[in-house]
Amino acid sequence: MSIAGMAIAAALIAAVGDGWNPFRTGPQIVVYRDPPCRCCVGWIQYLRGRGFDVQERITSELSGTRRRFGVPEALASCHTAIVDGYVIEGHVPAEDIERLLNERPAVRGLAVPGMPGISPGMEPYSTDQSPYEVLTFGATGPLETFSRHPAQTP
Structure with missing residues (x-):
């Protein structure tokens, strides 16, 4: 193999190791998270498993990131993501993100306040099986329910 070929192979291996996949066709989403957060890693893996191209x-400085993207403090969670101009705060399920991208409502984004035990990425860290809601938020105006996720039975 030539030196150029080895350089290309090394670059591809490094990129794939970083989670990049040239064959992914799902939405690209950029996730901002704190370094030690394990449930954020679980949510990222969950999204990748559903075809999202996650960076x-x-x-x-996650609080500064939330302010920059206009996330109300009351909705703060452990990670903030950007997908196609929308803000995603917390453990929002993939189907809700896909619905947001398909319907394109006039909102800033979606949020799952707190860290509900049955939300994607939280399952290994919580025994709480309570239902939860995904909320829409905007620059102004009231929060609205975008979806409801029922309680899980053991």
């Missing part, structure tokens, strides 16, 4: 941005 991670590790930051110790």
Whole structure:
């Protein structure tokens, strides 16, 4: 193999190791998360498993990231993501993100406040099986329910 070929192979291996996949066809989403957060990693893996092209941005300044993207403090969670101009705050299920992208409502984004135990990525860290809601938010105006996720039975 030539030196150029080895360089290309090394670059591809490095990119794939970072989660990049040239064959993914799903939406590209950039996730900002705190360095030690394990449930964020679980949510990222969940999205990748559903075809999303996820790029991670590790930051110790997540509150500044939320402010920059206009996330109300009351909706703060452990990670903030951007997908096609929308903000995703917290453990929002993939089907809700896909619905948001298909319907394109006039909102800033979706949020799952707190860290519900049955939300994607939280399952290994919680025994709470309570139902939860995904909320829409905007620059102004009331929060509205976008979807409801029922309680899980053991």
